[in-house]
Amino acid sequence: MAASDNYFASPAKMRIYKAREIGSKTLTYVFLSILGLFMLVPFVYMIITSFRDADAYDLDTMNKVFNLIPSWFNSELGRPNYTLDNYITVFTYRNPVTQEPINFGYYYLNTIYVSVISTFFTLITSVLAAFAFARCEFKGKTLLFTILLATMMIPGEMMVITNFQTVKQLGWDNTFAALIFVHGVSVFYIYYMRQTFQQIPNELFLAAKVDGYGHFAYLWKVMVPIAMPTIVTIAILSLMGAWNAYIWPNLVASGRWRLNSDWSMKLVSNGLMSLFTNSDTGLSKDTVRIAGSMVCTVPLFIFFLIFRKYIMRGVSRSGIKG
Amino acid sequence: MENITVAERKEREWSYISSNDKEEMKKESTDDILKRSLSTKRTKKFNLPESAKAWIALIPALIFLVLFMIYPIINTFIISFMENFHFMKGAGGSFAISNFIAAINNNRLAVKPLISFGNYIAVLKDAEFMESLGNTALIVIVTVPLTIVVALLIAVALNSIKKLQGFFQTVFFLPYVTNSIALGMVFHIIFTDGDAGLFNAFLSIFGIEAQSWLSVYATKWQMFVVIIIYSIWNGIAFKILVFMSGLASIDKQYYDAAKIDGASRTTILRRVTVPLLSPQILYITITSFIGAFKSYTQIISLFGGGAYDFGGTDKKQWETVVGYVYKVMQDDTKIGRAGAASFILLVIILVITLIQSIVSKKRVHY
Structure with a gap:
């Protein structure tokens, strides 16, 4: 504030201004803390409840008491209030009636498999298409690009209706193909990639040409390494999208795998939903459900902590979720 | 382009070439390379237009x-x-x-x-569709302005502090990297009926009696409260991030000038920050209107009864347009109707976008 000292006619006025400044700073922090708490409460609640003993939790509900952080030992039940049982349940449960596994082990493997493969396809298609739009000249380039951008306006439901039929007709329901290929390309990622490619100076291309590089060698050996940060961002956003997908997997892959009827096709979000709706199977415990939520959330969180920079930069330019 | 010396550039270009090629190139003289690159053999390979x-x-x-x-x-x-x-x-x-x-x-x-136009007529005559349209409109009208105002205030507050800025930024970003379904379920349990629910326990601090929120005993408006709270919680992260990046690009001189003129904080916010942030505000307004008009996942995750449970005993208290489309689609004979409903959604979205961009032409300062 040293520079602004001379704005004020008298020291008294300056003192008033400074007092006001401190007051408003405090208010700012209070405001942010309250809203920050509002953001964090669901997480805190989720973490604590997921470790709570299911019976102790039910006892609280029956006694109509609310316990945010219960003491370690529950004297009524004669055992600790905290346990890992909820987590064990969500990883080992099998519906006694239908033998349908409600098991996040399957869901994890499915989700990782689908997200990695579909991200791989997304990267290949977007890098190649973006290269064509950024580096090459061809007839109808502007028209094609405009058409692609226009499809971004159209609600996904219009596509889902037909894709649902296509997938069923191809016999792809309850297979991984339905989950992978329908999201094998994204117009937004092509657009984002093209923006990055356009920033690469033309001189590099000419230099590479002298060295005997063709278009694709140039793309692979020069452009891709330079655009690596963007590629990483796209990969992360695409992985996150696949992890959070619910609507499409619910439509086409909510049963057992076609090739192995022991294998549940569900992805994490769908598995979580079935954890909630299967109230008739003895899985109606809230603590188990919360543990399921926790199991869905934690991998993404770890991912976020590692790639925070890439994620926040990518998101501020996009606006896509799930 | 940045200033780099010829040597530096050479070195950079060198680093783009893989080590294999380096070995190969070392064996050849410069003349050889030049000859090879100009020779027809090499260029023929890439002869395609x-x-x-x-x-x-x-x-x-x-x-x-x-x-x-x-x-x-x-x-x-x-x-x-x-x-x-x-x-x-x-x-x-x-x-x-x-x-x-x-x-x-x-x-x-x-x-x-x-x-x-049979499908369109059937959809428009369907009371369920009209109700879902009304529900969606309500959600849009209430949550969008509320979320934008709160996000703007948070962004401005975040921008004005130095200590703990990174920490708060991460906290406000967390909802973005969480699974909407997972946290919707957590909200479902936070808003449990009776005294055992977290939200009811919170209300009891102020002497408010325990309420029903999401169960079959809850009224439509009690459910609405939860939907609004969750929509704000779920949607605010992205908006804060965009506003923050917009604020970062505003020249500090404007603020200094306003301070010299003795402008108060609210005046600065209204007369400096908001006008200079108007491109971002427009972008966020359009995307959130579209996003809210397509709300579906956050609603079903709150009620937790599967993909077609929108609350209440009839399971359609807060059915949205997108929810209607998915529900109707399940019937093989009504796919045409689902198509009609989704096309109506597209038209609504286009009209909103058009209106907003016309209105904003006068108000947005680029």
Whole structure:
């Protein structure tokens, strides 16, 4: 504030201004803390409840008491209030009636498999298409690009209706193909990639040409390494999208795998939903459900902590979720 | 471009070349390389015209785009005008792949499609659709302005502090990297009926009696409160991030000038920050209107009763337009209706976007 000292006619006025400044700073922090708490409460609640003993939790509900952080030992039940049982349940449960596994082990493997493969396809298609739009000249380039951008306006439901039929007709329901290929390309990622490619100076291309590089060698050996940060961002956003997908997997892959009827096709979000709706199977415990939520959330969180920079930069330019 | 010396540039270009090639190039003299690069043998390999290469690069993306985006849009649009479209049974000729395959296999008679506005009329006459439209409109009208104002205030507050800025930024970003379904379920349990729920326990601090929120005993408006709270919680992270990046690009001189003039904080916010942030505000307004009009996942995750439970005993208290589309789609005979409903959604979205961009032309300062 040293520079602004001379704005004020008298020291008294300056003192008033400074007092006001401190007051408003405090208010700012209070405001942010309250809203920050509002953001964090669901997480805190989720973490604590997921470790709570299911019976102790039910006892609280029956006694109509609310316990945010219960003491370690529950004297009524004669055992600790905290346990890992909820987590064990969500990883080992099998519906006694239908033998349908409600098991996040399957869901994890499915989700990782689908997200990695579909991200791989997304990267290949977007890098190649973006290269064509950024580096090459061809007839109808502007028209094609405009058409692609226009499809971004159209609600996904219009596509889902037909894709649902296509997938069923191809016999792809309850297979991984339905989950992978329908999201094998994204117009937004092509657009984002093209923006990055356009920033690469033309001189590099000419230099590479002298060295005997063709278009694709140039793309692979020069452009891709330079655009690596963007590629990483796209990969992360695409992985996150696949992890959070619910609507499409619910439509086409909510049963057992076609090739192995022991294998549940569900992805994490769908598995979580079935954890909630299967109230008739003895899985109606809230603590188990919360543990399921926790199991869905934690991998993404770890991912976020590692790639925070890439994620926040990518998101501020996009606006896509799930 | 940045200033770099010739040597530096050479070194950079060198680093783009893989080590294998380096070995190869070391063996050859410069003349050899020049000869080789100019020789027909090397150039013949890449003799294809540039446009052909462009199309080769586009093929993978185009296959996916045409199959799963462009064809579906056209197909759904056409289906929406076909009254007798019956998926799988194939009544009514359609552009669906199913019909092509059936036609090739010659295993059914071609049925003349009945082209009319029948589906649109049926949808618009359907009380459930109108109700879902009303619900969606309510959600949009309440949550969008509320979320934007709160996000703006948070962004401005975040921008004005130095200590703990990174920490708070991360905290406010967390909802973005969480699974909407997972946290919707946590909210479902936070808003449990009776005294054992977290939210009711919180209200009891102020002496408010325990309420029903999401159960079958709750009224529509009690559910609405939860929907609003969760929509704000779920949607605010992205908006704060965009506003923050907008604020970072505002020249500090404007603020210094305003301070010299003795402007108060609210005046600065209204007269300096908001006008200078108007491009971001416009962008966020349009995207959140569209996003809120498509709300579906956060609603079903709150009620936790599966993909078609929208609350209440009839399971359609807060049914949204997108929810209606998915629900109707489950019936093989009503796919045309689902198509019509989704096209109506598209028209609504286009109209909103158009209105907003016309209104904002006078107000947005670039």
